[in-house]
Amino acid sequence: MGPFRQPKLYYVNNWPSVKIFGDDTLIIYDRIFDQIPSARAWIRAFPACYAVKSGENLKDIDLFPGHIKAIERVTRKLSSRKLKIVVLGGGSVGDFGGFVASVFKRGVELIHFPSTWLAAFDSSHGGKTALNVSGVKNQIGTFYPATQVYMVKSLLTSQPxxxxxxxxxxxxxxxxxxxxxxxxxxxxxxxxxxxxxxxxxxxxxxxxxxxxxxxxxxxxxxxxxxxxxxxxxxxxxxxxxxxxxxxxxxxxxxxxxxxxxxxxxxxxxxxxxxxxxxxxxxxxxxxxxxxxxxxxxxxxxxxxxxxxxxxxxxxxxxxxxxxxxxxxxxxxxxxxxxxxxxxxxxxxxxxxxxxx
Ligand SMILES: NC(=O)c1ccc[n+]([C@@H]2O[C@H](COP(=O)([O-])OP(=O)(O)OC[C@H]3O[C@@H](n4cnc5c(N)ncnc54)[C@H](O)[C@@H]3O)[C@@H](O)[C@H]2O)c1
Missing domain, CATH: 1.20.1090.10 (Dehydroquinate synthase-like - alpha domain)
Incomplete structure (x- = not known):
């Protein structure tokens, strides 16, 4: 068990360039961003994308094998050695995406883009990932801090x-x-x-x-x-x-x-x-x-x-x-x-x- 590596924190006004994340990056994102043209264009620039519906169902362990099979499919062309996962969403997407990053290919680099205030204040920072079992919250999980957390002002301040x-x-x-x-x-x-x-x-x-x-x-x-x-x-x-x-x-x-x-x-x-x-x-x-x-x-x-x-x-x-x-x-x-x-x-x- 290594020491806790505190993520690098970035407070930025707008979406950073996708290029800085390299050619072997998957983005797991809340599919609501497909409805927002600026976010959609940014997401589409990633080498691999996986859209999810946020909420507690996303964290249901019974649905996890289906997600992992789909993620394996969309990342097949990327190098597993250099693979990174960017997670864009609120706390449920963060818990799910963080868990995926901690176990996929025995653990790949994780970068959070919290999209709700709750995720920006809290859930993207503590390194805890979680899935639910039989409707009971957070029964499965890992400690797996992100290497970077991006707080994007235009994203966070445009929430309802x-x-x-x-x-x-x-x-x-x-x-x-x-x-x-x-x-x-x-x-x-x-x-x-x-x-x-x-x-x-x-x-x-x-x-x-x-x-x-x-x-x-x-x-x-x-x-x-x-x-x-x-x-x-x-x-x-x-x-x-x-x-x-x-x-x-x-x-x-x-x-x-x-x-x-x-x-x-x-x-x-x-x-x-x-x-x-x-x-x-x-x-x-x-x-x-x-x-x-x-x-x-x-x-x-x-x-x-x-x-x-x-x-x-x-x-x-x-x-x-x-x-x-x-x-x-x-x-x-x-x-x-x-x-x-x-x-x-x-x-x-x-x-x-x-x-x-
Ligand atoms: N890991 C941790 O340390 C930790 C800590 C606290 C909470 N959590 C978990 O976080 C979850 C709750 O977090 P949440 O409320 O962020 O959940 P969420 O991901 O379900 O998001 C809540 C709602 O906000 C919408 N949304 C997301 N970004 C938006 C945006 N920019 N604009 C408009 N709508 C947006 C989502 O589509 C969803 O409908 C729970 O599953 C909880 O267990 C985890």
Whole structure:
């Protein structure tokens, strides 16, 4: 197991020349880009192309053999020794393409072009790839960092506005975990629009690498804090089919409430957070998004056995019925505490009655 090689990061205004990636490069891309003429022309310039439909189905292990056979066919003319895979898409395409790069021909160079804010903030940087098994997310995967990650301004800032609401989960997560400069800049933006997200992007990415570099393969536990908002977030995502970032935002709210209830977060810090500008702007953003009717209380109102089923599947469980839950003491100071599933269920029912 080699050390984690941090990818080279590029922040560019427009698509770079395809030539720099050489003659033996396959691009795996979200097929929505076939509808965008400028992207389509860029994609067509690659020596080999493979279009995919994004989403959780793409990560289904049962469909993987079909994909690999097709990829083998389209890359037959390329040199396997020099083969590189460029992946253009959001987190699902990144998880799939990253996994392909890690196993195809025993591993080929991987270059990410994240196309959603979620992928640009988070999923393209941590080196984790994933496939789903029988509908359970991320059960198969590898640690396989890209060698390069390109953040293309014209690509990221042309996303529809609801995508920027979906990104707030990972952005606010990193702001709360990192504190300091990122937290104060996150508070100072006038609105969470594309311009602001592009400006915050390098700070979010730097904060993510600070954590990943300490524990690239999740061995020391230091990386566990990145799971902030994700224990409940994953349940909401799977059960209510919410976008990852929206589900994580709801999971963060749950975690903050619980941190306060357990007196890990003081009343002063809790009130500061709830009155903070970033929180108000996130609420404003939600009200102008397709998720304006999403109700946190309704998310918590399921039968306990439903939650129990998902908790048991949670790959981060540290004992049979325990898992490391990420609480916050203040911005920049997360803490991981092992909690029993029963405690989580009790807190779910406390919060749903408290709000209701
Ligand atoms: N590997 C990791 O560390 C990690 C971390 C977080 C999330 N994830 C995974 O990421 C996935 C969620 O990420 P996502 O929301 O980016 O997923 P996604 O790839 O499914 O993209 C979401 C939607 O955005 C569309 N889209 C992509 N780029 C666009 C663009 N530029 N303009 C307009 N629409 C665009 C896609 O077609 C899709 O409909 C999940 O599968 C999750 O498990 C992985």
């Amino acid at each position: 506005p609801e995508r920027s609401f979906e990104a707030l989960g990972e952005l606010i997560k990193m702001g709360l975990l990192a504190g300091g400069d990122l937290y104060s800049k996150m508070n100072r933006v006038s609105a969470f629009n594309s311009k602001a997200l592009w400006r915050l992007l390098p700070l979010v990415v730097r904060a993510k690498y600070r954590i990943v570099n300490k524990d690239p393969r999740e061995q020391t536990g230091e990386r566990q804090v990145l799971n902030f908002g994700h224990t409940l977030g994953h349940i909401f995502e799977a059960h209510f089919a919410l976008p990852h970032g929206v589900a994580v935002l709801a999971g963060i709210q749950f975690s903050l409430e619980w941190s306060y209830q357990r007196q890990l977060l003081s009343q002063k810090e809790y009130l500061n957070l709830m009155r903070a500008k970033f929180w108000k702007k996130a609420v404003d953003k939600k009200m102008s998004s397709t998720w304006k009717h999403l109700n946190m209380l309704a998310l918590l109102g399921e039968a306990p056995r439903t939650y129990m089923g998902y908790l048991q599947q949670d790959k981060k469980k540290s004992g049979v019925r325990m898992l490391g839950f990420v609480f916050l003491k203040k911005p920049g100071a997360p803490t991981v505490i092992n909690v029993d599933f029963k405690e989580i269920l009790a807190e779910i029912s406390r919060q749903s009655s408290f709000w209701g």
